Amino acid sequence: MLRRTFLGMLGTTCVGASIPGIASASKDFKGHPGSNGVLFDATRCIGCRKCEEACNKVNDLPAPDKKYDDLSVLDTKRRTDAKTLTVVNKYKADKGPLFRKSQCNHCLEPACASACFVKAFKKLPNGAVVYDETVCVGCRYCMVACPFSIPAYEYDEPLTPRVMKCTMCAPRLAEGKLPGCVESCPKEALVYGERDELIKIARNRIERNPDRYVDHLYGEKEMGGTSWLYLSGVPFTEIGMREDLGTKSAPELTAGALASVPMVAGLWPVLLGGIYAISKRKDKVAAEEKKDAVANAIAKASEQAEKTLSEALSKADVANKRQIEVEVKKAVEEALTPKEEESDENSEGES
Amino acid sequence: MSNPGNPGSKSNLTAFNVIAGAIIVMGLVITVLRFTKGLGAVTNLDDNNPWGLWIGFDLLCGVALAAGGYTTSAACYIFGLKRFHSAVRPAILTAFLGYALVVFALQYDLGRPWRLPYPIFVQQGTTSLLFEVGLCVMLYLTVLFIEFTPAMFEWLGMKKIRSVVVKLTLALTIFGVVLSTLHQSSLGALYTIAPSKLHPLWYSTYLPVFFFVSSIAAGLSMVIFEGTLSHKKLHHMMDEEYLKHHDGVVLGFGKAASLVLFGYFAIKMIGLAYGNNWHYLASGYGLWFMVEMLGFVALPCFLYAVGVREKNLGLIKKAAIITVLGIVLNRFNVSLVAFNYHLPSSERYFPTMMEIGISVFVVTLGVVIFRFITTRMPIFHEHPDYKGEH
Ligand code: SF4
Ligand code: SF4
Numbered sequence: 082m083l084r085r086t087f088l089g090m091l092g093t094t095c096v097g098a099s100i101p102g103i104a105s106a107s108k109d110f111k112g113h114p115g116s117n118g119v120l121f122d123a124t125r126c127i128g129c130r131k132c133e134e135a136c137n138k139v140n141d142l143p144a145p146d147k148k149y150d151d152l153s154v155l156d157t158k159r160r161t162d163a164k165t166l167t168v169v170n171k172y173k174a175d176k177g178p179l180f181r182k183s184q185c186n187h188c189l190e191p192a193c194a195s196a197c198f199v200k201a202f203k204k205l206p207n208g209a210v211v212y213d214e215t216v217c218v219g220c221r222y223c224m225v226a227c228p229f230s231i232p233a234y235e236y237d238e239p240l241t242p243r244v245m246k247c248t249m250c251a252p253r254l255a256e257g258k259l260p261g262c263v264e265s266c267p268k269e270a271l272v273y274g275e276r277d278e279l280i281k282i283a284r285n286r287i288e289r290n291p292d293r294y295v296d297h298l299y300g301e302k303e304m305g306g307t308s309w310l311y312l313s314g315v316p317f318t319e320i321g322m323r324e325d326l327g328t329k330s331a332p333e334l335t336a337g338a339l340a341s342v343p344m345v346a347g348l349w350p351v352l353l354g355g356i357y358a359i360s361k362r363k364d365k366v367a368a369e370e371k372k373d374a375v376a377n378a379i380a381k382a383s384e385q386a387e388k389t390l391s392e393a394l395s396k397a398d399v400a401n402k403r404q405i406e407v408e409v410k411k412a413v414e415e416a417l418t419p420k421e422e423e424s425d426e427n428s429e430g431e432s
Numbered sequence: 433m434s435n436p437g438n439p440g441s442k443s444n445l446t447a448f449n450v451i452a453g454a455i456i457v458m459g460l461v462i463t464v465l466r467f468t469k470g471l472g473a474v475t476n477l478d479d480n481n482p483w484g485l486w487i488g489f490d491l492l493c494g495v496a497l498a499a500g501g502y503t504t505s506a507a508c509y510i511f512g513l514k515r516f517h518s519a520v521r522p523a524i525l526t527a528f529l530g531y532a533l534v535v536f537a538l539q540y541d542l543g544r545p546w547r548l549p550y551p552i553f554v555q556q557g558t559t560s561l562l563f564e565v566g567l568c569v570m571l572y573l574t575v576l577f578i579e580f581t582p583a584m585f586e587w588l589g590m591k592k593i594r595s596v597v598v599k600l601t602l603a604l605t606i607f608g609v610v611l612s613t614l615h616q617s618s619l620g621a622l623y624t625i626a627p628s629k630l631h632p633l634w635y636s637t638y639l640p641v642f643f644f645v646s647s648i649a650a651g652l653s654m655v656i657f658e659g660t661l662s663h664k665k666l667h668h669m670m671d672e673e674y675l676k677h678h679d680g681v682v683l684g685f686g687k688a689a690s691l692v693l694f695g696y697f698a699i700k701m702i703g704l705a706y707g708n709n710w711h712y713l714a715s716g717y718g719l720w721f722m723v724e725m726l727g728f729v730a731l732p733c734f735l736y737a738v739g740v741r742e743k744n745l746g747l748i749k750k751a752a753i754i755t756v757l758g759i760v761l762n763r764f765n766v767s768l769v770a771f772n773y774h775l776p777s778s779e780r781y782f783p784t785m786m787e788i789g790i791s792v793f794v795v796t797l798g799v800v801i802f803r804f805i806t807t808r809m810p811i812f813h814e815h816p817d818y819k820g821e822h
Pocket of ligand 1: 185
């Protein structure tokens with residue numbers, strides 16, 4: 082990597098230029114204009130598993146344990162996994178069994194993408210959220226982050242595990258084809274189109290058949306909105322969908338924590354430096370006071386020494402002179418010892 | 433386990449060495465399995481539970497318990513509490529080893545570990561809190577290494593370079609505190625992206641603050657706890673300077689820990705009130721939450737306070753152990769117990785013996801390396817050439 086890139090990045094995370102990054106996580110992003118999606122109508126789904134079969138085929142996935150026409154599979158609850166990018170589950174209701182397909186919802190502001198620390202996920206302008214295995218580190222934070230528990234992982238792959246999830250058939254879309262599941266659905270429970278159009282179609286269906294549908298278009302607002310939309314005749318919790326996810330998008334959930342990064346990086350050193358200066362100043366004042374005290378002591382001591390000297394001199398005769406010198410030396414030494422000791426301590430205090 | 437036939441030199445066959453050796457062999461066997469058969473063969477991780485013990489313990493607890501490094505050096509060099517000086521080196525060494533082992537242990541959990549530098553050098557996912565964790569841990573590991581080198585240079589007798597590094601102390605300390613603040617808190621922030629998966633009693637937009645504040649308590653307690661352990665086992669390596677200050681360090685850190693725990697308890701309650709989650713207290717999770725808050729936050733806070741007032745070192749050390757356990761409990765609760773609380777029990781995660789084995793292996797490695805270094809380098813004692821010149 083270029084040195085400049087690295088420094089720029091350091092700056093982004095640690096100094097505070099990351100404001101633009103945060104701004105892009107703003108509330109107002111509503112997906113790419115004109116992006117596409119799929120509308121799933123649970124009142125039309127008959128649980129035939131044709132979509133599963135098509136998905137398996139167009140994505141070249143390994144053969145399933147049981148054939149796709151074996152509907153006994155529906156009796157146990159399943160989730161997407163590394164070999165199955167979409168599943169249909171059966172739910173019991175008063176009116177008889179209901180079916181619901183699940184796969185990646187291709188969120189407008191995907192949690193997986195905002196969580197990935199190598200940007201392995203990308204929301205394409207056409208609405209699909211795609212994954213790039215050539216950069217994935219395999220941390221699985223995307224799986225932790227996805228509110229719909231969609232991404233799966235190749236746990237048995239020792240060296241090259243991938244995160245597996247529906248791509249909305251992005252490669253097929255690029256060729257102008259429909260997603261595999263949509264194309265194969267015999268009951269038109271799946272409709273592919275521009276998301277805004279799908280919302281209109283869904284509203285229309287609810288309006289014309291208020292008895293058939295609950296008045297809720299799942300995915301319009303959930304987690305900031307998803308490209309995949311759902312209609313149902315019963316409350317969504319009854320067909321295994323969480324209604325407590327809220328309307329905040331994933332980037333909004335983490336925006337606060339991210340925004341505090343530049344604050345910490347900017348403020349902490351200043352605060353800590355301030356504290357350091359104060360504690361240093363305390364030391365300095367203490368040291369100065371000590372110095373004054375030492376100087377006083379020395380002054381006093383030498384005064385005394387002088388006094389002793391003159392007294393001694395006045396008393397002494399020549400014969401005693403040598404002894405006096407000894408006395409004086411001793412007195413001066415005594416006076417200076419505390420000073421040395423203290424200045425020793427002083428220098429120990431510095432670091 | 434002395435060897436009577438060989439007086440003068442101690443046998444290598446001590447109980448410690450035998451057990452540590454056995455654990456290391458076991459660790460190596462699991463390592464081979466992990467990298468030949470895949471994560472699925474050695475762990476209970478699955479699509480619903482992508483993060484298990486290796487993240488919950490090795491990463492989250494490892495980082496929190498290594499917080500002694502920044503708390504101690506900040507106390508000594510920034511707050512000017514010189515009497516804690518003797519505790520700095522052991523704390524820095526522990527922190528450095530702790531972080532190094534965190535990164536080492538992460539290699540097991542990552543699907544493609546050799547790509548760990550990718551988020552920094554290939555493509556930067558700056559919207560990810562994990563990116564922040566990664567970058568800060570990398571930088572902090574470097575800082576810790578530099579902070580540790582003086583001991584090494586003294587051991588090797590490299591005076592010039594040592595004095596250069598010593599001059600950087602303050603800058604390194606401040607940088608270290610900034611980085612620690614950031615990644616300690618962003619470990620908590622990792623979970624803010626999944627409000628629908630973490631139980632409301634543990635989920636909070638304040639998670640980053642909780643993680644940061646509790647890491648201070650963890651760091652202080654670890655310094656006390658470890659000092660006590662080392663005191664028993666490595667007494668002969670400690671000089672008078674270290675021993676003279678030891679009790680003072682324990683008292684001072686105990687006092688600080690008591691205050692921090694008090695503050696932590698208070699902000700946890702504020703978080704609870706802010707989310708208006710009181711009604712959850714009456715559930716099973718509520719009971720568990722109370723155990724954590726009362727038994728592992730309020731209790732050690734109280735014990736610390738009493739211990740400090742009565743100058744009862746024994747009590748302080750007990751409080752330290754409870755706090756350390758409490759941090760582990762909290763990180764487990766956030767990452768494992770309260771995570772995925774909405775799933776039926778059949779879909780919940782429990783680690784395999786092999787996952788536990790790797791965690792034990794990593795901790796053992798840490799202890800072995802710690803012993804190796806402290807019995808050779810001037811950690812618990814001052815090097816004779818550099819006495820009194822910090
Ligand atoms: S449903 Fe999950 S995997 Fe799909 S785009 Fe949304 S967050 Fe990503
Ligand atoms: S597992 Fe791969 S795709 Fe998922 S967050 Fe980690 S690096 Fe990104």
